[in-house]
Structure formats: structure tokens, C-alpha cells
Amino acid sequence: MSSRYVEVLNHQYTAKYVSFTEAGKDYRNKILNDKIEVSIIIDLEWIDTPSDF
Numbered sequence: 001m002s003s004r005y006v007e008v009l010n011h012q013y014t015a016k017y018v019s020f021t022e023a024g025k026d027y028r029n030k031i032l033n034d035k036i037e038v039s040i041i042i043d044l045e046w047i048d049t050p051s052d053f
Contacts, residue, residue, distance in 0.1 A: 009040040 013036040020028045 004044055006042045006044055007039055008042055009038070011038045012036070013038055 014034060015036055016032065016034050017036075019031050019033055021031060023029050
């Protein structure tokens with residue numbers, strides 16, 4: 001059985017949002033972002049079937 005991923009679409013959506021990164025036990029950094037990357041991926045899976053199927 002095999003598997004592979006096929007990327008159908010890769011797009012950058014423009015939107016302003018805030019995210020936080022952890023910089024220690026009780027301290028967080030606030031980061032202003034303006035892009036969201038969106039990827040649509042299909043997982044293709046196939047198996048060998050008998051010829052008399």
C-alpha cells in the first residue's frame with residue numbers, strides 16, 4: 001500500500017491578527033501578523049487489487 005500527498009491549492013490570505021509566542025515560563029511575546037497561508041492537500045492512497053476482481 002502506498003500513499004502520497006498532492007497539493008491542489010496554495011494561497012496567502014491577507015488578514016491582520018495577533019498571535020502569541022512563549023518566551024519563558026510566564027512571559028509571552030505578542031506578534032502582529034498580516035498573512036495566513038492556506039494549503040488544500042489531497043491524500044491519495046492506492047492498493048494493488050487482484051485482476052479477477
